[in-house]
Amino acid sequence: MNDFPYPPTSPPPPRSAFFEDPFYEQPRYFLHACFLCNKPLGQSMDIYMYRGDTPFCSEECRQEQIGINEAMERNQIQSLTGPPSNPSSTFQDKFSDFLQRVGSILS
Numbered sequence: 001m002n003d004f005p006y007p008p009t010s011p012p013p014p015r016s017a018f019f020e021d022p023f024y025e026q027p028r029y030f031l032h033a034c035f036l037c038n039k040p041l042g043q044s045m046d047i048y049m050y051r052g053d054t055p056f057c058s059e060e061c062r063q064e065q066i067g068i069n070e071a072m073e074r075n076q077i078q079s080l081t082g083p084p085s086n087p088s089s090t091f092q093d094k095f096s097d098f099l100q101r102v103g104s105i106l107s
Contacts, residue, residue: 036061 031047033040034057041047041057048056056062 031055034058034061036065 030053031041033055035050035054036056039057041055045057048059048062050056050062050065054065056065
């Protein structure tokens, strides 16, 4: 027996015009406006896409978003790994410490 009020293959019943659900949000067509500047996208306009489903009105808006995303990704990586270290200065510091220890042993 089915626990649903209507068969799963049939569409849900139409919404009543008298019932207003405050949590129901009408789905937006994702090519409706530029993701960055929110400029409406017309049917006869070129649409520039990024990462599959993000529309932009121009190459400039798309490039600006790419820059924003790259900066955010760099910040996330840096926060996880810590500040970048200079490998040559670390080696020089270790080598300098080594020479001091050897010098103190030989003296």
